[in-house]
Amino acid sequence: xxxxxxxxxxxxxxxxxxxxxxxxxxxxxxxxxxxxxxxxxxxxxxxxxxxxxxxxxxxxxxxxxxxxxxxxxxxxxxxxxxxxxxxxxxxxxxxxxxxxxxxxxxxxxxxxxxxxxxxxxxxxxxxxxxxxxxxxxxxxxxxxxxxxxxxxxxxxxxxxxxxxxxxxxxxxxxxxxxxxxxxxxxxxxxxxxxxxxxxxxxxxxxxxxxxxxxxxxxxxxxxxxxxxxxxxxxxxxxxxxxxxxxxxxxxxxxxxxxxxxxxxxxxxxxxxxxxxxxxxxxxxxxxxxxxxxxxxxxxxxxxxxxxxxxxxxxxxxxxxxxxxxxxxxxxxxxxxxxxxxxxxxxxxxxxxxxxxxxxxxxxxxxxxxxxxxxxxxxxxxxxxxxxxxxxxxxxxxxxxxxxxxxxxxxxxxxxxxxxxxxxxxxxxxxxxxxxxxxxxxxxxxxxxxxxxxxxxxxxxxxxxxxxxxxxxxxxxxxxxxxxxxxxxxxxxxxxxxxxxxxxxxxxxxxxxxxxxxxxxxxxxxxxxxxxxxxxxxxxxxxxxxxxxxxxxxxxxxxxxxxxxxxxxxxxxxxxxxxxxxxxxxxxxxxxxxxxxxxxxxxxxxxxxxxxxxxxxxxxxxxxxxxxxxxxxxxxxxxxxxxxxxxxxxxxxxxxxxxxxxxxxxxxxxxxxxxxxxxxxxxxxxxxxxxxxxxxxxxxxxxxxxxxxxxxxxxxxxxxxxxxxxxxxxxxxxxxxxxxxxxxxxxxxxxxxxxxxxxxxxxxxxxxxxxxxxxxxxxxxxx
Numbered sequence: 001x002x003x004x005x006x007x008x009x010x011x012x013x014x015x016x017x018x019x020x021x022x023x024x025x026x027x028x029x030x031x032x033x034x035x036x037x038x039x040x041x042x043x044x045x046x047x048x049x050x051x052x053x054x055x056x057x058x059x060x061x062x063x064x065x066x067x068x069x070x071x072x073x074x075x076x077x078x079x080x081x082x083x084x085x086x087x088x089x090x091x092x093x094x095x096x097x098x099x100x101x102x103x104x105x106x107x108x109x110x111x112x113x114x115x116x117x118x119x120x121x122x123x124x125x126x127x128x129x130x131x132x133x134x135x136x137x138x139x140x141x142x143x144x145x146x147x148x149x150x151x152x153x154x155x156x157x158x159x160x161x162x163x164x165x166x167x168x169x170x171x172x173x174x175x176x177x178x179x180x181x182x183x184x185x186x187x188x189x190x191x192x193x194x195x196x197x198x199x200x201x202x203x204x205x206x207x208x209x210x211x212x213x214x215x216x217x218x219x220x221x222x223x224x225x226x227x228x229x230x231x232x233x234x235x236x237x238x239x240x241x242x243x244x245x246x247x248x249x250x251x252x253x254x255x256x257x258x259x260x261x262x263x264x265x266x267x268x269x270x271x272x273x274x275x276x277x278x279x280x281x282x283x284x285x286x287x288x289x290x291x292x293x294x295x296x297x298x299x300x301x302x303x304x305x306x307x308x309x310x311x312x313x314x315x316x317x318x319x320x321x322x323x324x325x326x327x328x329x330x331x332x333x334x335x336x337x338x339x340x341x342x343x344x345x346x347x348x349x350x351x352x353x354x355x356x357x358x359x360x361x362x363x364x365x366x367x368x369x370x371x372x373x374x375x376x377x378x379x380x381x382x383x384x385x386x387x388x389x390x391x392x393x394x395x396x397x398x399x400x401x402x403x404x405x406x407x408x409x410x411x412x413x414x415x416x417x418x419x420x421x422x423x424x425x426x427x428x429x430x431x432x433x434x435x436x437x438x439x440x441x442x443x444x445x446x447x448x449x450x451x452x453x454x455x456x457x458x459x460x461x462x463x464x465x466x467x468x469x470x471x472x473x474x475x476x477x478x479x480x481x482x483x484x485x486x487x488x489x490x491x492x493x494x495x496x497x498x499x500x501x502x503x504x505x506x507x508x509x510x511x512x513x514x515x516x517x518x519x520x521x522x523x524x525x526x527x528x529x530x531x532x533x534x535x536x537x538x539x540x541x542x543x544x545x546x547x548x549x550x551x552x553x554x555x556x557x558x559x560x561x562x563x564x565x566x567x568x569x570x571x572x573x574x575x576x577x578x579x580x581x582x583x584x585x586x587x588x589x590x591x592x593x594x595x596x597x598x599x600x601x602x603x604x605x606x607x608x609x610x611x612x613x614x615x616x617x618x619x620x621x622x623x624x625x626x627x628x629x630x631x632x633x634x635x636x637x638x639x640x641x642x643x644x645x646x647x648x649x650x651x652x653x654x655x656x657x658x659x660x661x662x663x664x665x666x667x668x669x670x671x672x673x674x675x676x677x678x679x680x681x682x683x684x685x686x687x688x689x690x691x692x693x694x695x696x697x698x699x700x701x702x703x704x705x706x707x708x709x710x711x712x713x714x715x716x717x718x719x720x721x722x723x724x725x726x727x728x729x730x731x732x733x734x735x736x737x738x739x740x741x742x743x744x745x746x747x748x749x750x751x752x753x754x755x756x757x758x759x760x761x762x763x764x765x766x767x768x769x770x771x772x773x774x775x776x777x778x779x780x781x782x
Contacts, residue, residue: 002133005070006140020070023078027071029063031085032056036092037103037111047107054110057085061117065124069134076125077148089118090158095247119163125150126174128181142182151178153185153192157251164254175259189262193269199248200278206241209281211274230289238293239304242286246307249314256321263325267347272322273354279315280358283308312364320369323351328377335381345378349389356396363405366397479512487514488539495521500539506530 008020018024032053038046064075064082075082093115103111124130128141136144145151156175163171179185204211207230230238256263286308295301327348334340352371355361365371375390479487488503491514495503498521509527510516520526565571572578741761743754 002135004135004137004140005073006137006144008070010070021073021077023074025071025074026078027075029060029075029079029081031060031079031081033085033088034092034114035088036094037107041102041104041107051107051110054107054114057089058110058114058117060085061114061121065117065120069130072124073136073144076150077144083149086118086121087155089114090155090162093118093162095161095250115162119167122159123170123174126178128177138181142184145178146182146184151185153188156185157255160254160258161247161251164258168258171258176261179259179261186265189265190268193266193271196248196252197269197271197274200274203241203245203248204278204282207282207285209285211277211281230285231292233289233293235293235295235300238289239300242290242304242307242311245282245286246311246314249311249318253314253317253321256318256325260321260325260329263322267322267326267351270354272319272351275315275319276355276358276361279312279361279364283312283315284360313368316365316368319365323348323374327351328374331377331381338382341378341381345382345385348374348378349393352393353389356393359400360404362397362400363403366401367405371397478508484512487512490514491518491521494518497536499534499536501537502530502533502535504539505533505537 005020009017010020010022010025012018012024034057035050035053038050041047064072067075126145128138129135156178160171160175201211233241256266290301290304290308293301295304327344330340330344371394375394378385378390379387484504484507487507488500491503491507492498492500503517506517506521506526507514509530510520567574569575570578570583739757739760740754741757743750743758
């Protein structure tokens, strides 16, 4: 039968039996402490030292995890150096929500490997039964953890902050086993919650704000005199407050998300009221201070803004986790038990009523989590509940959301967060998203609705997105004024009895969708938030600010001008320090001497080279012979080849020539026509005489009795070559060109010559047929 480790006996070196879990069985190992990664990786010495330390830790933890069950627990329980090494890692290791480290790829890989080994070490330390043969008695296991300080509440919070985002399932089993096997940790958590409340109070005091809540100390008289101002606070101090606040909020959120039973402990101290009061009092002040503060760099401003965004999301998630576990989860698990449902409903109403004064908190909470979904659960579990209290809370949430809230994604007719008037101000005429025509809550509408899935996954799909630092954003952009006017006019043509103000509000509620708005009006299925609005509501005209008109009318023309000489050294409109010595006003007083020929004498030598009346130019002589200058002689052999061409005959006529029409008498025109006919008749007779001479010469050639055999053979060879060359003219003594178009085998590529021959063949293969076809067409054959 297997024996647990706490009852197992082994033989010592002195051959005496001793407990298996004994300090004499540990290995002498030196575990180094962990240091945070260097901020500047350019310092190679510091980076190499950190990387070497991380490698040592990875090797030591590899060795530790490979030890047998008994050796591992001896080393874990009795080795103080191991405790200090693990504590240094969870204290200085960067959290998952912090900015990514600017480390090389090797450094990041080793850091992630060390995180994995530390998590596996803590996971093995929290497991009392590894197999059937290796286990520890649960009661003894709880005492070992508690007595040897292997785990405590601060260490558990740090572990959740480090590993809670990506390892929530394993971490849930790990922490659940610790609290199950050792109930004293629950008592420690009860004693830790007042310390957490004090931490929140100290953070608010650092911001110059006093929190009023359960379990918080009263405000001191001298405290208001020395209250710091966030806007004038030094940058380092403001950064320290933001890092402390974000780390506290994210750690609590991760812990409650990983171990939900802890929510009951926090609720005993009315933590929901305190955290809502903290959000209402501190977060707006910090938001304004971050916007007004002057930062040494833009990256620091983005980092602090991101920390503020994480803090907001975490505080809202903490509130929802407590409400979910304390109020909603018992109803989902025991819906048939009226006592449990009644107690949970009372707790829910008490919690929500206590935070109705925190309007900014309610608006932010409604922007992420839907109060109506929670009400659905209670109304489905019990039909005897009074809906008037839910109506009161819903009305307060709608009013707060209309003033301070913004929803991330509007839901059309299921929009439950209230609304605002078209100009952005709160509209008192709108009762809320769930208010009917009478202003009440229609409980029948909630019956049969889908119960939301328990847990936070459906609400926080991305815990720490940093693209949008606001609490929410409108998903559909608002059209321009002209587009809105067009939409209202088109719907007004279909429903003339409806007011333009009502149509504008309906379009805004339905994401400016014209078809959807017309369909809802026809089917009388408008969103509940529009039921309390009068259908003949006129449209509010936007007032034009007088300041803008004055600013437009008083625009300086000098500032609005654009010139190529702007901002030069002589621009007196933008440059006050203009060198006036370089500017001359009026005529120059210096008299010009007309007898001064210095400028003419400067260029006289140049003109002399190219010649003048008195001197010969350089073109009158050429260099010839043996370097002697010889004057060009006149050449009387004049070339008159092109003298018969009429210069400019084909040029386009100018406009003057076209407009200048000369009238020639008819008699003169007849004489010119007769002259042209006589010239043509003479030319034809001369051509006939030439043809007669040619015929006589050919006749003489034909009269030869025998032709020259050599010429006959040459003519025959020409005919054969012409036929072989496809009709091309044969040149005596030339070798026919063999154009290769076949080339090599397919798939092996073709030479440049083959490709060229193929292109030539493709281009000219139909030229003869086309020429014959053109000839036939010109003669009218087809």
